Structure formats: C-alpha cells, structure tokens
Amino acid sequence: MSHATNITALRSDFPILAERVNGQPLTYLDSAATTQKPAAVIAAIADYYRHDNANVHRAAHALADRATAAFEEARRKVQKLLGAQRAHEIIFTRGTTESINLVAQSHGGHRLRAGDEILVTELEHHSNIVPWQLVAARKGAKVLAVRVTANGEIDLDDLDSKIGERTRIVAVGHASNALGTINPVDEIVRRAHDAGAVVLIDGAQATAHLDIDVAALDVDFYAISGHKAYGPTGIGALYGKESLLESMPPWQGGGEMIETVTIEHTTFNRLPFKFEAGTPHIAGAIGFGAAIDYLAAIDAQALANHEATLLRLVTDRLAQTEGVRLIGTARDKVSIVSFLLDGQHPHDVATLLDQQGVAVRSGHHCAMPLMQRLGIPGTVRASLGLYNSPADVDRLVRAVEKTRALLT
C-alpha cells in the first residue's frame, strides 16, 4: 500500500472543515477534545447501517454474519494499532474513561487490599483519577500523585520516592490533554514493574499522534478512545494482557458476556466477550476501524513531521505574541499548546476567539489537580490535528491579537 505523504491535501477529506461559524470560516483547534471525522469514517458508519446492520455473535442469518465479521475485523484493526499480540486482548468499550473504570472496578476491586496504593500523576485527566478514587474508597486503598515540574513534566525522582512495596497500580497518561506533554511511559512501566505494580496507560491523547506498541512497552493495560483519533464517539478500547484479563472478574453483567445462565449460577464467556456485556456499539467499532485504516494509509513520518512543524510554529508565534504566557513547555509534546493572555480569564479569551471562527477549549481541561499545581484557574488550549495548516495557526494568532485589543 502506498502511503499518503502530502498531509496538506488530506484536509479536504474532512467535510466539516468547510463549515462557517459566526459568519467566519471554521478554524478548528480543539482536536484534543474530539477530532473531526474523514469522509471515509462517515461512509463506513452509513454503509454499515445501509447494508450490514444486525446484532453480532448471535443469529444464524447472513446479515448477522456480515456484521459480526466487520465487528471482529475492527477488533483486529485496533489490535494492530496498539501492537497487541492477540485480538482477544482488545475489549471494546465506550472510550478511555470506561476502559479505565473497567480496570479500576474489575482488576482493582479484585486485587486491592486495605492500605494498598495507587499511583497517578498531577498531570492526569480526571478520568484517570476519579475511577481510582472510587475503587480506593471501596477497598480502603490510597491514591497518591506524582509531582509535576513547573514546565509540565512528570518528576521521575518523585515517582521513585512514591513508588514502593504498597504500590499495586500505576496509572499514567501517555500524553497530557491539558499541556501536551509526552510522558516517558517506557521508563515509568519499567520502574513500576520493578516495584511489582501493574501499569495502566491512558492513551486518549496519544492515539492520533504517537506510535503505540503495547508489546514493546510491556504495559499491562492501555486505554484509548476512537473519537480522539478521527473515529466516532462512543467507542473505545481497552488492551489488557491476556493473563491479567483472564484473572479479572466480569465487570458488568448481561447478554454477550455469558456462557450459560441458570437462576442460581452463570458461567462467563471467554475473552474478550466476558467484558462486553450487552449489544456493543457495532457501527462505532466499524467506524473506528475505518479511522485506523485512514491513519494507516498516511505516511507516519510525514504526519509526525507535519504535526511537529505546526506545533513549533504555533508555539513560536504565540510566544512572540504580546501578553501571551505559554503554560507547559515540556521538551516532548504532542500538538497541544496551552496559554494564558495577560490576566484575562480563559473563558473570555475563548469566547472572543469563537466570534472569530477559532474553536479552542478553555478551562481546567478536566485536570483540576494540575491547574492547582500550576496555580492557575485554567488555560486556553489550542490542539491541532492532521488537517490543520500554518494558515490555521496564523488565524489563531491574529484572533488572539484582536482578542487582546478587545479585552484590554
């Protein structure tokens, strides 16, 4: 297969980018919240409903065969995306949040004892904090957080000081949604394993930008969302090592996840179905698969170069813009830039950027502990995807300048 190397040309694959908002052409810089979808993904979902729709793994009719084949094909695509060795190590979920909750409730609920510790970091999204707090409260365990440095990097010395014989689980993001920091996950996995802890990586912000190889990382669990990687919302996946998944009790009960049921007793289905209670989001999985195909058809190096160039450009341009203070200046980052404008409230900035057709996110980005650590109420965040261009960066910078003039 030949790989697309002209990244700029890919923008036209995304029909929504032709929209106008507030009378202005859309400059979409909120891909860390959700990416836009290429026509191929939209078509895959529509085609499924037009031609193949049936429930999976059940009926003996032709449509059910087609739906099941497409659904399981999507699972193999996720397997390949993550570098997992076995397809049944991929559990379809609603997204990263549900994947983490599954591990917290099933693995954590099964293994944690009073006094055990779960280690997260101050950089985490609430989705990688709250599920652990819930299971910790239930089991009498404790959640600790590794410190983050002023420039937004995980303090590995602090990790070493907090990891210990009570640490059962280390849960860390691959890349920060608020600042873009890419964390040294290989190093963290190594140190956690040395201490005998299992590791979950929240890969929500990595999927669209970084090469993921769970086997090489030797990570125990890896959680992702389809919609952060050009796929649909409502679908995501959990990778788990076979031996761990086998040892975990089912989380939710219902159809699909059972083998036999009597009123007294149920035996559970094999992996991955043990963890997929109820009718899954079949169309979503197929759309996710189409997004993975779409990404796979792009030259990885060209895409990485494109995003790195844009990140450098947006960082430099904003740094040179009067009144702008960049938040999070880690050396390794995905294409996310967080900033403050003078003493202005991020919400005011985002409102005026929106008036100019520039879509960004403002607020604490579901990372309140990080904002507390940095001593700020929130930031304005511009996050870029493969469809963004230097022209988008230029529109952002001009809009920021106009916003500053309006607010001061």
Add this chain to the structure above:
Amino acid sequence: MSQVASLAEIRETFELLSDWEDRYRYIIELGKSLPNLPEEHKVNANIVHGCQSQVWIVHRLENGKLEFALDSDALIVRGLIAIVLAALGHRTPAEVLAVDMDSLFDELALKRHLSPTRGNGLAAMVRRIRDIARRLA
C-alpha cells in the same frame, strides 16, 4: 447593589451596534462597570454551579423588591450579568418571574449565551434568580 445600565439603555446601544466587535466591546464595558461583589460574599455557598467561570450571587428582599448582586471572574460574563441585572434586578419576585429572558437575549442576538452548553453559566444564573423569585413570590 446599584444598576450600572438600564435595560432601555442596553437595548438602544445594542441596536446601534451592528458588528460583533462593537457589541462585545460594549459587553466588556458593561462588565468593567459592574460593581465588584465584596470578597466576603465570594464563598462557596454563593457560587452558581454549572459555570466554567466562577459566578457568585447574593440577594435580599427590600421593600418587596428583589435586589441581586452578582459577580464573576470572567469579564464577558460580568457584562452578561449586567444585562441580566438590568432585566431582573430591582423588581418584585412576581415581576422577575414575568420576564422572558429567552426573548430578551434573542433580541440582543446573545441567545446562544443562554444555551446550557456554553459553560458560561448564564443559563444557570438566570435559573438561580428565578428559583429565588419563586421561593419569595
């Protein structure tokens, strides 16, 4: 608990301002002239939830009329507060309940600020004011 601009003034000004920049410049101006809520009132009990920016509200009933003081840490939200106060401040609870805020914000082309997804808490703020009025009506 003074009012910075009357509703009539605000309506008139909005009519004159045709482009978004001028309208927002005016909202920001309204925000700057809104009296600050004394720090002692900026406590959790007075926070309106559902806001991305912080919004505080205190009220008292004086001679049968509801007097509100609101504040926010965001300037545009303070401007929107000034409009809300012009419409709903210094009125009896029954009068507060009779005001159609949707159509006012529609008229001012600010309707989308009332949408629950905006996160600026304007909708939550108006809801809170109406709840207070309903309790006292």
